[in-house]
Amino acid sequence: MAKMDEEGGHHVNWKDGRVSGAVYHGGEDMQKVIVAAFERYCVSNPLHPDVFPAVRKMEAEIVAMCLKMYNNPNGAGVTTSGGTESIIMAVKTYRDWARVTKGITEPEMIIPISAHAAFDKGAEYMGIKVHTIPVNPETRQVDIKRVRRAINPNTMLLVGSAVNFPDGCQDDIVALGKLASKHKIGLHVDCCLGSFIMPFLEEAGFSVQPFDFRVEGVTSISCDTHKYGFAPKGNSVVMYKDAQLRRFQYYVNPDWTGGVYASPSIAGSRPGALIAGTWAAMQYMGHSGYLESCKSIVTAAKTIAHRIRTEVTELRVLGNPPASVVAFAAAPGSSLNVLEVGDKMSKRGWHLNAVTNPAAVHIAVTRLTVPVVDQLIADLKDAIGEAKLSPSGNGTMMTLYGLGQSSPVGPTMVGHVAEAFLDTLYKA
Structure with missing residues (x-):
């Protein structure tokens, strides 16, 4: 079982801070x-x-x-x-x-x-x-x-x-x-x-x-x-x-x-x-521990939002998030598919979340994310460039969420995929 976690071909190492939320590690x-x-x-x-x-x-x-x-x-x-x-x-x-x-x-x-x-x-x-x-x-x-x-x-x-x-x-x-x-x-x-x-x-x-x-x-x-x-x-x-x-x-x-x-x-x-x-x-943790944690996490999230707004013209930040989550969608008039960007980020070791209405990708910043903000922005810029030059159209985000928009029966099809996924979780 330990080898499954350590040697899996598609294993995500949550300790390197590239996972959106999911693991809220206190140290x-x-x-x-x-x-x-x-x-x-x-x-x-x-x-x-x-x-x-x-x-x-x-x-x-x-x-x-x-x-x-x-x-x-x-x-x-x-x-x-x-x-x-x-x-x-x-x-x-x-x-x-x-x-x-x-x-x-x-x-x-x-x-x-x-x-x-x-x-x-x-x-x-x-x-x-x-x-x-x-x-x-x-x-x-x-x-x-x-x-x-x-x-x-x-x-x-x-x-x-x-x-x-x-x-x-x-x-x-x-x-x-x-x-x-x-x-x-x-x-x-x-x-x-x-x-x-x-x-x-x-x-x-x-x-x-x-x-x-x-x-x-x-x-x-x-x-x-x-x-x-x-x-x-x-x-x-x-x-x-x-x-x-x-x-x-x-x-x-x-x-x-x-x-x-x-x-x-x-x-x-x-x-x-x-x-x-x-x-x-x-x-x-106590009051002081949570206060310091809030300062570092929210500062990182606001830095990510600011750098996307000022350095990444192909994207826009959704709303004005006050806390730890930042979601980004394609900028108005852009032909960029943000879900393609999400898939390109996955290949770079990031585990981000796809959301809908509008199509967007978000990161929930944790204490593990704080040291890798610069790497996130750098990888995001590279992923956008690759998504524009050579879109694959067959990544996980593109496949699943594209299926949902493919036809009037798309959402039903996604539901069947989700049910099949749940079934597989219980295959010993």
């Missing part, structure tokens, strides 16, 4: 701290707090630290297995809240087209109708007028991102909050990717628009500790304005023959080792 010293926590709590399970009281306390403290970070120390929250579960749990919470408090039996939610796919996933699981709203092509923020028009008596939830995954931009949370307050509905702010970057921007000296619980109308926030919090993969936090709202997330069955069953999220048994590792990572 070798952090890794030792996390592994030590794993070893001590490897068999622990927070389903049994009487058996593992320390893990229960660590989980409560993780939630409390995140609530403080997002300026709601008297709020409530729960840890989950990741951002997707945090978002699905929030969707479930508002569905049940709307049923009990507003009598809504056919709930609807309104999300930007740039919102994470987990909202659609949660809506599909929970039987909720979704209204998807376009974003402004320049600012990349959701169209507030269209959101306002979409609100109706069945609306239970509005969604905004700070920041979103496709282009790393932030919606107008203040405007969304005003709408949520006016109509007495929920507003969830997805900070899964913004996680431990957004709360430190202002103190780090960067400009940032309001996004947390200080904004009137914000009723819940999701934050991934396993991204820029450098916690082990498999941990996130969903936070609510108060404990009363959080109760709608719980599942409680007092009549089960096996005894009273109550769980805060989807899982029953959960890995206490991940909670211990998350707690240890947060304690080890």
